[in-house]
Amino acid sequence: MSSLHPLIGSGYKGSPNHAGGKLYCHCKQNPVEVTLSSDVAFNHACGCSKCWKPADALFSVVGVVPVEKLAITANESKLHIIDPNAAIQRNACKECGVHLFGRIVVDHPFKGLDFVHTELSKGAGKDGWQEPQFAGFVSSIIEQGVDPDKMSEVRDGFKKAGLETYDCLSPALMDLIATFTAKKLGTYKAKM
Template structure:
């Protein structure tokens, strides 16, 4: 059976709503990059896009967001480099092991001010569990057999995750509200 993501395949563990944050580490055996988060993640979800960092063999990443001011690189920042400077989300990855430590939006965007992170990189329990699955059909663009996508959606649903081929309705609503305000349709 193909791996969706270890945090889904092995059963989703409920997080703690009052989790206070912690430290994320890259996969380097020595001198790992450390990123400290001063709060729990929000909107944590399984993501099938082709840009997010995924564990080896997994079809999905697990990614959430934190306010930018709640993230600081606390060790080995010199090992970080932006993966794709043309992308809206500037994913900062370790140049030695390739692990994406955080993604930051520097351009005008509805999610500017939020940093994208992989809480699974922390040894501490209690992080918000995945809430939904986004960009599910994007795994097909990466070579997954379209005839098997129904089974992937079934497994995600069985794990308790609603599936979308974009973001969840609340996040799409935030994007639409941002756009309406930016264009002057709403104040």
Template sequence: MNINIHPVVDAGEKKGPDSFSGGTLRCKCSSSPVEVKIESQVAFNHACGCTKCWKPSGALFSVVGVVPKEKVSITAHPEKLQVIDDRALIQRHACSTCGTHLYGRIENKEHAFYGLDFIHTELSKEEGWHSPLFAAFVSSIIESGTPPSKMDDVRKSLKDKGLEVYDCLSPVLMDLLATHAAKAKGTYKDS
């Protein structure tokens, strides 16, 4: 069974070098696209099944990773950017013309991921980005219309493509969130 996870995942993109210095993300507008310069390699790049992330047409998952927010700058048509949902944890900045999400920012200084921006590397023409490492929020694609009866096939397809499958975030990211919470509560113990 052929399952369209995401064009980047389906193509079997390879891991880029850690020394890769970034590129420019462009929205899907044919003229006057929004451009966002990224001056960093992406970290924790993954296939995401949540209903909030931007996905290309026909894809079940988005591909999203993080970069330090100080490595993100809008270089063309900032007037076209709008925040999709100002109540959401991740403030997703999208082109008001074509709807493409360019980056998402966490504004809550108390959150473990504060200081990181979420980006979609497929919006860059430059090659060298890290490929997705895992799939997160896999069950959430049911909320987008995938029949529950297809989930075994989806999980098998993700695993066949080399991605670990999680119904939340990867263990490393969950550990970072829990460590941040423990430090905030004063219950953190090192070793």
């Protein structure tokens, strides 16, 4: 079985004062460069089939930054949107295929946030980003060919790394989605 992700179980810890950095596609020449002017939030391992994953990893590690904290600072012309009909418009390099960021342009609870993979930093820039906080969409790896009998091994790997596993998102993010929906439906009432 492939690894969960190179960061998972590595002992990596972020810095609470991390101010951002640069992310790069994998092209050897003229890589796409994206600059983030803040750390990410809700960084997590994701088992969905849409997120970009490093070679031999079962999960991606993806976090979010406010749209205004992301700038494409080099070789923007190399980017294209993988699926223009998807809620998250994943912008990938046309040459190497690496996803640099995902932006939501439809009415959605996470509109205004860009999804990014901080592992795309180089050298010393890899240090400091928020470490993964949980694992989401864990069962989705079965749909991608992982033997269901291996799922306890997968969940145990996350548990050993100190991460909770969910087959959706974390409770805090699910609460944000439900609050967004309640406000749209007019059923939101802040009481208790």
